[in-house]
Amino acid sequence: MNYIKIFDDIEEKYNLKPLSLRIEEKEPDEIYARVGAGDFKPMCLAMHKYLHSPVMSFFAVDERKEKGVFGLLCAFQSIEFKKWVFITTEVPKDNAEFESLSKDIYSAALFEREIYEMFGIVPKNSPDTRRLKLHEEVWPQGNFPLRKDFDSKKIKDSPKSEHKLKEVEGDGVFEVAVGPVHAGLIAPGHFRFSVAGEPVINLEIHLGFTHRGVEKIFENLSLNEAVSLSECVSGDSAFAHSWAFCNSIEKILKINVPENIQYVRAVLLELERMYNHVNDIGGIAVDVGFSFPSAFASLMKESILDLNEKLTESRYLKNVNAIGGVLCDFNDDKKQVLIQNLEMLQKDLNELKKMILSNVSFMDRADSTGILRKNIAEDLGVLGPAGRASGIDKDLRKDFHGIYDKVKFNSIHCLSGDVSARLKIRFDEFEESIKIVKQFLDMIKPFESKKEQLPKIKEGYALGCAEGWRGPVLYWVKIDAEGHIVRCKIVDPSFRNWEGLAFAMPGNIVPDFPLCNKSFDFSYSGNDL
Amino acid sequence: MIEIFKNSIRKALQTRPLSIKEIPVSKEYEMLGAELKKAIKKRFSRSFHIREVDTGSCGACESEIIAATNPIYDIQRFGVDFVASPRHADALLVTGPVSKNMELALKRTYDAMPGPKLVITLGDCALDGGKFKNSYYTLSGVKNVLPVSAHIHGCPPKPIDIVKAILILLGKTK
Ligand code: SF4
Secondary structure (H helix, E strand, O other): OOOHHHHHHHHHHOOOOOOOOEEEEEEOOEEEEEOOHHHHHHHHHHHHHHHOOOOOEEEEEEEHHHHOEEEEEEEEEEOOOOEEEEEEEEEEOOOOEEEOOOOOOHHHHHHHHHHHHHHOOEEEOOOOOOOOOOOOOOOOOOOOOOOOOOOHHHOOOOOOOOOOOOOOOOOOEEEEEEOOOOOOOOOOOEEEEEEEOOEEEEEEEEOOOOOOOHHHHHOOOOHHHHHHHHOOOOHHHHHHHHHHHHHHHHHHOOOOOOHHHHHHHHHHHHHHHHHHHHHHHHHHHHOOOOHHHHHHHHHHHHHHHHHHHHHHOOOOOOOOEEOOEEOOOEOHHHHHHHHHHHHHHHHHHHHHHHHHHOOHHHHHHHOOOOOOOHHHHHHHOOOHHHHHHOOOOOOHHHHOOOHHHHOOOOOOOOOOOOHHHHHHHHHHHHHHHHHHHHHHHHHOOOEOOOOOOOOOOOOEEEEEEEEEOOEEEEEEEEEOOOOOEEEEEEEOHHHHHHHHHHHHOOOOEHHHHHHHHHHHOOOHHHHHO | OHHHHHHHHHHHHOOOOOOOOOOOOOHHHHHHHHHHHHHHHHHHOOOEEEEEEEOOOOOHHHHHHHHHOOOOOOHHHHOEEEOOOHHHOOEEEEEOOOEHHHHHHHHHHHHHOOOOOEEEEEOHHHHHOHHHOOOOOEOOOHHHOOOOOEEEOOOOOOHHHHHHHHHHHHHHOO
């Protein structure tokens, strides 16, 4: 089927005739539809409705030097056509504003706030333009770090203000503030509970504490340096991030990654998923004080980390991905080790399942706690296991990636959207991962590692993706003719999913918060960048 | 009801065999651990308490600290424990390059600790900013904010590196 149908349908269905629509198929799975500033919002709205897709990514590019404008790109996903659809427009440099989308498309809201704080491009009529990452308390107004002419040595000094949290008022309402430094060994974030009696009536999450300016650091890096930076964006998703990054560069440079290598990547990605899922299962158990299964789970996690090290010399799968291939070799011994381990992991998983799912007092805590309803999850654009637990059956592995067509696996989803749904999703996905790895193993032919020679560099841009264990990891990268990165927009699944937690909390009691939080388990560093 | 009791009794009484092939903890680790235990006994009468603060790490460093407390490495058996409150801590363990947003929280955590206090940094980021050195939003390492007594190298360091580094640090402190 021809994707042009999308645009014809939209024109007919929504009676939308953009004056200046230019459609270009950049890559086999990427289309760019350029429209004038006035058509941008209606076009995005129509696309959002027609494709049933949340905003997958929405960002600006500073092209003032070359063209005198900012570029604005908003990405949607068409599962039917297996395409990424970008709606793009231009924003003049001296009147940098656009009509806000977030009142009509909620999943655009956070992206808009980000565009405003990083580029100073104003989303007109937006309900919320508070900063996300550059906290008002420490970062003076009027400094926009992702603009090309921003100089970190010359930060303009201007008044700082206080970040305003939403206030909940009423008789007997009190606030509980938690963080940024927490009691446990976890990353920093601030949570403000408004509580009336026992139940929470509002949870406000303030993040950005681990903001390191990653997207800016990417700029001007050489491609190889950038691969290793992408591994440090979110440490427990090092492989998914580096794969997504490499994927985008491979698309730009038209590198064909041999299938054999892609299978190895898929195996490693599943291993990453497995150690994290089991880590979360243990975490959920310990958050209700059920420490025995959690110790058991931590052993399973350790055994996978150890396995990772045996296969790639890195426990967290760092320094493995490279543009065009992988840096580890693969032989029959490794295959044997993997097969043995998979069998043991399957046995252990069965044990762990028995321990947890047959424990009535535990399941009593998990059932119907922290419910995220499907319609809310859809509006927020929650994806990955968190979305699948609420009934959103989307997974890049089945929806997009070609190589996963070669294996059989079930895409797991539940409807109840509570802690126990998210727990079950993790158990089931773990099992599916074992299946996937086994099938790929049968197809992998042994090979020696070698450093790939990059083909001639040319300028271009593309979107790379990988279904990490938290959901879709997206890298939109633009490089110049020397192979330096001009813009790198990263969307970690946490960025779109964090708000799901805020909507799952009301009605629950504060002591259930750790449990809910762990059942989602989002990345702070991946969100804050 | 009977099922519940049966289940609970089974869980309370039975230790289950693990099919995970034992991940051998190296002899080296055990030796270092024994030494660490001695050192902690001498200087901190058996318990060395650490408060951890993440100032912008990618999360892998935390994951390794947590791994050090899993049943295999079990750093607690040598006398090292991670505590929730800075008031209970002998040392502050810091990861991450110190983002601007975390500077104040880091200083306040340090101030809340009773003296004498140690600061240990963990991971390349915490040393000098690592990959995030040239950022507009990091302070390029903990040493620019607090006095640091020891550093644990790696990106991320393995549990054994953590034990080694604490041992060396305790050898230096009186
Ligand atoms: S040192 Fe490495 S592993 Fe540790 S936080 Fe920094 S980037 Fe992550």
